[in-house]
Amino acid sequence: MTTRVIKNISELTTNDPSLGVGVTGRLHDAAIVIDDDRVLWVGPNAESPAADEMIDVHDSAVIPGFVDSHTHLVFAGERSEEFEARMNGTPYDGGGISSTVASTRAASSNELRAATEKRLGELRAGGVTTVEIKSGYALTLDGESRLIDIANEFSDEVTFLGAHVVPPEYVNDREAYVDLVRGPMLETCAPKSKWADVFCDRGAFDVDESRAILTAAKSAGLQLRVHGNQLGATGGVALAVELDAASVDHCTYLSDDDIDWLRASKTVATLLPGADFSTRADYSSARRLRDRGAVVALATDCNPGTSYVTSMAFVLSIAVRDMRMDFDDALWSATRGGAAALRRDDVGHLGIGARADVVILDAPRAAHLAYRPGASIVRQVIGAA
Numbered sequence: 001m002t003t004r005v006i007k008n009i010s011e012l013t014t015n016d017p018s019l020g021v022g023v024t025g026r027l028h029d030a031a032i033v034i035d036d037d038r039v040l041w042v043g044p045n046a047e048s049p050a051a052d053e054m055i056d057v058h059d060s061a062v063i064p065g066f067v068d069s070h071t072h073l074v075f076a077g078e079r080s081e082e083f084e085a086r087m088n089g090t091p092y093d094g095g096g097i098s099s100t101v102a103s104t105r106a107a108s109s110n111e112l113r114a115a116t117e118k119r120l121g122e123l124r125a126g127g128v129t130t131v132e133i134k135s136g137y138a139l140t141l142d143g144e145s146r147l148i149d150i151a152n153e154f155s156d157e158v159t160f161l162g163a164h165v166v167p168p169e170y171v172n173d174r175e176a177y178v179d180l181v182r183g184p185m186l187e188t189c190a191p192k193s194k195w196a197d198v199f200c201d202r203g204a205f206d207v208d209e210s211r212a213i214l215t216a217a218k219s220a221g222l223q224l225r226v227h228g229n230q231l232g233a234t235g236g237v238a239l240a241v242e243l244d245a246a247s248v249d250h251c252t253y254l255s256d257d258d259i260d261w262l263r264a265s266k267t268v269a270t271l272l273p274g275a276d277f278s279t280r281a282d283y284s285s286a287r288r289l290r291d292r293g294a295v296v297a298l299a300t301d302c303n304p305g306t307s308y309v310t311s312m313a314f315v316l317s318i319a320v321r322d323m324r325m326d327f328d329d330a331l332w333s334a335t336r337g338g339a340a341a342l343r344r345d346d347v348g349h350l351g352i353g354a355r356a357d358v359v360i361l362d363a364p365r366a367a368h369l370a371y372r373p374g375a376s377i378v379r380q381v382i383g384a385a
């Protein structure tokens, strides 16, 4: 086991209030000592102990690795024409999710593996060290099982999303598809998944269908997450809270009741501003959530249709500029908030004993992540992804 001391850190974000100032546990002129797995020591630069190796960051900022708690990384094809048409306001019917389902079904496992690896590389280069990956672009028993196998090659946070949309061959028999998802498909996918997710919204699954799938998944031993309230106040938040889901994601349309339910629960509100950006939708009310005491996470929602985003820095830029989050709140939400959305306490912070997922920035302050949109200021990423 090799120990490393990272020295001359101008600004160290630990997200551990016992180690520094505020919710971000911030220290200045600091050092941190890690081994291959864990954080061993955090404190003033002048007091840093010796270690086997030394990394001098020359007055740069250091943050915990980002926790991207919502991605759809395993897919084939791309939908840039759909994006262009949406931005231009011109009609376009390329099939939406169904077109990605068709491309993904047709792709070989090696093609899907290579595409997933490339996207994960982009996320990691931008500082992501923990990533959740969903299935959801096959929508057949064997196909979903294959996507979950591939996702498992890249992450421990694998989510079964057979209930992404009703596939074309079931549009006239939704009930049969719901029965497939909560029956044989779940039975095959549950043993190799940690999570189950349902797109509970207009055009996807209604609250009763979602509840039927999620309760079956819970009985099969999976933990729950929900896509909810993206396209309207369609009941996803209430359902997520009712079923003790770890997270309800999107939350673009929220009533005061929704926020009160979230605050009184252990369910995290995960905001996906990349999706709102790429669909030119309204942004979620991050400040309302925070002011009323709900826990907020930020994630990329990397997917080919509505958020082909692999940069958490870009997400932070939107969160700060357009959602009016304080930078420190946004950074916390993209790290410790993401960890909370995965019910993890070993990642998303640099407290003693946390996983040694450390991001060294090419900037004196972490706020440069939002202040310099489009620039890649991540210099080095240490730890898993």
Ligand SMILES: [Zn+2]
Pocket: 070, 071, 072, 227, 301, 303
């Ligand atoms: Zn999504």
